[in-house]
Amino acid sequence: MPVIEVRGVSHAYDERRVVLDEVDVRVAEQRVGVVGANGSGKSTFARLLNGLVLPTSGTVTVDGLDTRRDGRAVRRRVGFCFTDPDAQIVMPTVAEDVAFGLRRRGLSQREVDERVAATLAAYGLDGHADHPAHLLSGGQKQLLALASVLVTEPDLLVMDEPTTLLDLRNATRIAEVVAGLPQQVLLVTHHLDLLAGFDRVLVFDEGRLVCDDVPEPAVAYYRKLMA
Amino acid sequence: MSTLGLYRPGTSWLHRVPAGAKLGGLVLAGIGSVLLDEPWQVAVALAVAGMLYLSAGLPLAAAGRQLRPLLWIGLVTAGFHLVVTGWQRAVVVVGVIAVLVLLAALVTLTTRTTDLVGAVVRAAGPLRVLRVDPERLGLMIALAIRCVPVVVGLAEEVRDAQRARGLTASPRAFAVPLLVRSLRHADALGEALAARGVDD
Numbered sequence: 001m002p003v004i005e006v007r008g009v010s011h012a013y014d015e016r017r018v019v020l021d022e023v024d025v026r027v028a029e030q031r032v033g034v035v036g037a038n039g040s041g042k043s044t045f046a047r048l049l050n051g052l053v054l055p056t057s058g059t060v061t062v063d064g065l066d067t068r069r070d071g072r073a074v075r076r077r078v079g080f081c082f083t084d085p086d087a088q089i090v091m092p093t094v095a096e097d098v099a100f101g102l103r104r105r106g107l108s109q110r111e112v113d114e115r116v117a118a119t120l121a122a123y124g125l126d127g128h129a130d131h132p133a134h135l136l137s138g139g140q141k142q143l144l145a146l147a148s149v150l151v152t153e154p155d156l157l158v159m160d161e162p163t164t165l166l167d168l169r170n171a172t173r174i175a176e177v178v179a180g181l182p183q184q185v186l187l188v189t190h191h192l193d194l195l196a197g198f199d200r201v202l203v204f205d206e207g208r209l210v211c212d213d214v215p216e217p218a219v220a221y222y223r224k225l226m227a
Numbered sequence: 228m229s230t231l232g233l234y235r236p237g238t239s240w241l242h243r244v245p246a247g248a249k250l251g252g253l254v255l256a257g258i259g260s261v262l263l264d265e266p267w268q269v270a271v272a273l274a275v276a277g278m279l280y281l282s283a284g285l286p287l288a289a290a291g292r293q294l295r296p297l298l299w300i301g302l303v304t305a306g307f308h309l310v311v312t313g314w315q316r317a318v319v320v321v322g323v324i325a326v327l328v329l330l331a332a333l334v335t336l337t338t339r340t341t342d343l344v345g346a347v348v349r350a351a352g353p354l355r356v357l358r359v360d361p362e363r364l365g366l367m368i369a370l371a372i373r374c375v376p377v378v379v380g381l382a383e384e385v386r387d388a389q390r391a392r393g394l395t396a397s398p399r400a401f402a403v404p405l406l407v408r409s410l411r412h413a414d415a416l417g418e419a420l421a422a423r424g425v426d427d
Binding site for chain 2: 050075076080089091092093096099132133
């Protein structure tokens with residue numbers, strides 16, 4: 001399991017907008033949830049983990065790889081799934097989008113085709129391989145976005161509110177898929193039900209990590225904080 | 228299926244022709260179109276385009292769908308030429324536009340975007356000496372194709388929001404939110420590309 005180390009990390013978009021303030025945390029569990037109000041810094045925290053955001057001060061490492069110094073190697077290990085699938089599907093058709101993540105990996109076309117076919121089948125998208133991605137339903141789009149990340153076989157999957165735009169059925173489907181993944185998963189969410197069975201939950205408030213516990217007490221703390 | 232001319236899977240001879248050859252053929256057709264000067268010649272070109280659709284296993288209705296977005300441009304162009312240069316010129320100009328759009332759509336309907344992008348990347352290879360990154364050029368084309376339905380969707384949402392608030396058609400009230408949302412989408416797309424290692 002990759003070890004994520006966040007040491008003395010602060011991040012500010014400008015002098016008046018400090019979004020993370022002296023965060024220290026070490027994560028090595030397989031299922032980690034992150035909760036917090038809008039603007040609490042949880043999405044910035046998630047973006048730190050694959051180098052999408054670099055800390056203003058402090059260091060972030062994944063298995064010893066520094067996100068500032070070893071960004072490329074970190075991104076090969078850390079997959080990222082965003083809230084809005086439309087913003088992360090970059091190719092016009094389903095199979096092409098899954099294949100996009102495999103370019104520059106030194107794979108032959110046959111290997112790419114085989115991995116794409118296996119990934120589409122694993123997530124129930126094999127009947128849509130040549131379909132335009134924009135014609136998929138919201139749930140299918142999020143599954144495609146997830147499949148496009150997982151085809152690269154990352155060691156850690158960071159998901160930033162992947163179910164926020166989905167109905168209950170599709171959110172449940174995504175939760176089932178995530179539950180079955182062998183990878184380490186760090187899930188940022190407002191859907192507290194998804195955190196059942198997780199190993200650990202981090203609660204953020206106003207840029208600070210204010211609670212770090214197993215799900216039940218952490219969620220209770222968060223509910224009290226939001227009351 | 229969308230009217231954007233996106234790929235339709237198939238096994239016809241046109242599906243099997245390499246993307247580069249199809250793009251080359253399209254360029255030649257564009258150059259050759261300047262030789263069309265008579266309405267009967269345009270009619271023959273349209274008939275050939277129609278036969279190409281049928282030979283690719285695509286119904287003529289698919290060809291019609293490619294032309295639908297051109298209706299207003301075609302009418303305005305035809306009207307201008309009817310008044311200024313006569314009906315024959317109007318038929319030739321509008322007909323040539325229709326033929327070229329049909330052929331371009333036929334290329335995208337019978338070619339995967341990745342194959343098209345691959346052909347563009349190979350063709351742009353010599354531009355490396357000018358510090359142009361062919362792969363980036365190819366990605367730009369793929370993103371442009373991908374973003375068309377996204378922007379169409381955003382425009383529909385903005386229009387629905389206007390209607391819901393009882394606003395009458397106002398170009399500014401339509402354009403500003405559409406522009407803002409398109410820029411936000413571009414921003415999010417850029418972040419997603421970075422997350423998927425495009426800059427690595």
